[in-house]
Amino acid sequence: MTVHFHEEDLPDGLQFADGPIAVDTETMGLVTHRDRLCVVQLSDGHGDEHLVRFSPGSSYDAPNLKALLGDPNRLKLFHYARFDIAAILFYLGVEAAPVFCTKIASKLTRTYTDRHGLKNLVSELLAADISKAQQLSDWGGPELNEAQREYAASDVRFLHRLREVLVERLEREQRTGIAQACFDFLPTRARLDLAGWADRDIFSHD
Template structure:
C-alpha cells in the first residue's frame, strides 16, 4: 500500500477498472471562493493517488477529468454533495454516477445520528481514522506526511464501506431510494453553486 503524490494531473493508466473512491481538499467550505487544492482517488487495490493543484492552476488535468467523467465508473464519495460541487466548479466535469456513503448511512443506520466518516469506519470496519489534519492549510508549497496520510485515508476505506452499505440498503428495501438520491446529487451540487445552498426548494415555506 502506497500514497502517490502527483502535480496537476493523474498519470495515465494508473487505476484498475471499476469504481473509484474520490475526495477533495479545498481552502475552505465556500466553493467559488476557496480553491480546490487536492483530489484524492483510489481504485480500491491498496494505493491512493493525490493530485495537487498549485495556486493559479488551469485545472487542465485531462487524465483525472477522463476518470471522473467516465459514465462507466461509479465514483464513491463520503458527502458527495460538497466534492461534486468543487469538481464541477474547478475541473468542469460532472463526476457521476455516484455512490455516497453518508447518504447510504443515513438511510440504513437510522439507529444513530453519527454519520461522519470516522464513525462509519469505526463501526463498519473496526478501524480508527485521525481527523487531526482536517482543518490544515492545503494550499501550501509542501504537504506534510501527516497531511498526505490524512488525505489518503479519506478514500482508503470507501470501497469496503460501499459493499457493506449496499448490502444493508438491499436488506432494508431502500436500494432504489438510495439510487434516486445518488442520481440527484449532481443537480444538488449545481443548486449549491447557483446560490441555493441553504434553501430547500421542495419545501412549502416561502
C-alpha cells in the same frame, strides 16, 4: 499500500483497476466559489491511493484526471458527495457521475444514530480507525507534509469496503431504490448549490 503524489494531473499511462473509483477533495474552506480546490484523492480499492495537488493560480488543466472523473461508465464513491461534486464541477468543469455516497447510505440505514462522519463509519462498520487531526489544516501551502498526505489518502482508502457493507444494509432495509434516486440527484443538488440555492429547500412550502 502506497500513497502516490502528483502535481496538477495524473501521469500519462496510469491505469486504475476496473470498477468503482473512490474520490475525495481537499479545499481551502467550505465556500466553493471562494475556497479553491487544492487536492483530489483517488483509489481503485486495490491498496494504493493517488493524490493530485493543484497549486495557487492553477489552470486546472488536468486532462487525465478529468477523463477519469467524467467517465460515465465508472462509478464514483464519495463520502458527502454533494460537496465534492460541486468542487469538481466548479474547478475542473467535470460532472463526476454516476455516484455512490456513503454518507447518504449511512443516513438511510444507520437510523439508530446521528453520527454519520467517515470516522464513525470506518470505526463501526470496519473496526478500523482514522485520524481527523489534519482535517482543518492548510491545504493550500507550498508543501503537503506526511501527516496531510496520510490523512488525504485515508479519506478514500476505506470507501470501497464501506460501500460493500452499506449496499447490504440498503438491501436488508429495502431502501436500495430510494438511495439510488438520491445518488442520481446529487449532481443536480451540486448544481443548485453552485447556482445559489445551497441554503434553501426548493421543495418546501415556504
